[in-house]
Amino acid sequence: MNKTFKLYGLIFIIVMAVLALLELSKSDVTDWRKNFDVNEKSPFGLYIFSKEANHLLNDKVKRTDLSPYDFYKTQKLKPHNILIIESKLDSESWNKIFENVEKGSDVMVISDFFHQSISDSLGFSLSTIxxxxxxxxxxxxxxxxxxxxxxxxxxxxxxxELISKDHEILGKEESDSKMANFIKVNHGKGHLYLHSEPLILTNYYLLKPGNEKYVQDVFSYLPDRETVWFSGDNKNVAESRSPLRFILANPGLRYAWWLLLAGLLLFIIFNAKRKQRIVPIIEPKKNKSVEFVKSIGNLYLQEGDFHDMMAKKAQYFLNRVRMDLLIDTKDLDEKFIHLLHLKTGKSVEKIKEATELIKKGQDPYASVMQSDLIKMNKLLDEILL
Structure with a gap:
């Protein structure tokens, strides 16, 4: 084997190792793109809404990946609800939807885009205001x-904007009283409910406490009946940003890549084992935490400063109450005693007795005996047991 071949082989191994390290060490980056994908757990995906849709609509949801045009070619349903989220539908699909609405169906469209022909026919315009x-x-x-x-x-x-006087405004934006983002449009025997902000259904906003009430209110306008959700037009497949995306996207190349890395790892392991020096035995450091605690305890016992020990025990106990039970310890009053009783299940009398001893320990002028320290220590341990 000549030197040139060895040099090229070494360069190839180094390049593969660097690429492998880059691939393994890359950190996950939050995807803030508005994908509105029912399978995405990113902030602006619809994963949570997809999981809760059945509960929200009384377990009467029928999902389909077909367009409204293809769906209604084979399906003849009695008046029902139609749900469309951020889907750009063709004119033939809209015609099918309008036919069903005229017969008594209701449609909920949540999207920040409406084709001009649709908005003109319904008597409104959509713009950024x-x-x-x-x-x-x-x-x-x-x-x-x-x-x-x-x-x-x-x-x-x-x-x-330019909403017809026959339409009903159901929702607005607080800072602009003229800005309607949720309207009701009557059409034949049915209605169209149009909402211009699909972000309300995304994971980021549904996870915030209280926002689910607004979403429930929006969907409460739909009657309690079967809902057909056309969920197939709002899927965006995010392209991988990895420099190895072509290799990893093809099963054959992906298996060859991992086989190469595994072979390289085995080569390094066996080669290093042959040349590895004797590793000296290093005794692990002993854990002397228990001995340290005993020493501190003996020091306090010899000093006989029971008041300081009570104060520290009280401080430790109150800190645990704040961190573990999430109870405010600023005022040790009846409210504090009641909350601690509810969260620990201990008797009110025992908690009151412990509270009095805590106050005694916090009072720098109080007279404290060893029996007080022992009694308080026992009570506090029983409360948080």
Whole structure:
């Protein structure tokens, strides 16, 4: 084997090793793209909504990947609900939807895009009329006055303008009373409910406490009946950003790549084993934590400073109450005793007695005996046992 071949082989091994390290050490980057994919757990995916859709719509959801045009060519349903989320439908699909709405079906469309021909036929226009860093979405019905949803991350600011007087405004944006983002359009025997902000259904906003109430209010306008969800048009497949995406995307090349890395690893292991020096035995350091605690305990016992020991025990106990039980310990009053009783299940009398001893330990002028320390230590250990 000549020197040139050895040099090329060494360079090849180094390059493969560097690529492998780059692949294994790359960190996950949060994908903030608005993909609206029912299978995506990224902030702006619909994974959580997809899991909760059945519960939200009373277990009467029928999902389909077909377009409305293909679906209704073979399906003849009685009046039902139609759900469309951020899907760009063709005109033939819209015609099928309008036919069903005229017969008594209701459709909920949640999208920041409506083709101009559709918006013209329904009597509205959609445009960006809010440039705030955040939007607070409200509903106009008084019974939903307490429910709102704040869009603080990449709001589209889309809203309906030039709305026909025959349409009903169901939701607005707080900072702009003229900005309607949720409207009701009557069409034949049925209705179209149009919402211009699909972000309300994404994982990022549904995970925030209270936002689910706003979403429930929006869907409460749909009657309690079967809902057909056309979920097949809003899937975006994210392209891998890895420099090895071509190799990893092909099964044959992917297996060859991992086989190469495994062979390289075995070569390194066996080669290193042959040349490895004797590793000296290093005794592990002994854990002397128990001895340290005993020494500190003996020191306090010899000093006889029971008051300081009670104060430290009380401080440790209150810190555990704050961190583990999430109870405010600023005021050791009846409210504190009641909350501690509810969360620990211990008797109120025992907690009151322990609280009095804690206050005694915190009082620098109180007279403390050894029996007080022993009694408080026993009570506090029983409460948090």
């Amino acid at each position: 809010s440039y705030e860093d955040f939007n607070l979405l409200l509903l106009t019905d008084n019974k939903f006055a307490a429910d709102s949803l704040k869009l603080d991350k990449l709001p589209s600011g889309k809203g309906f």
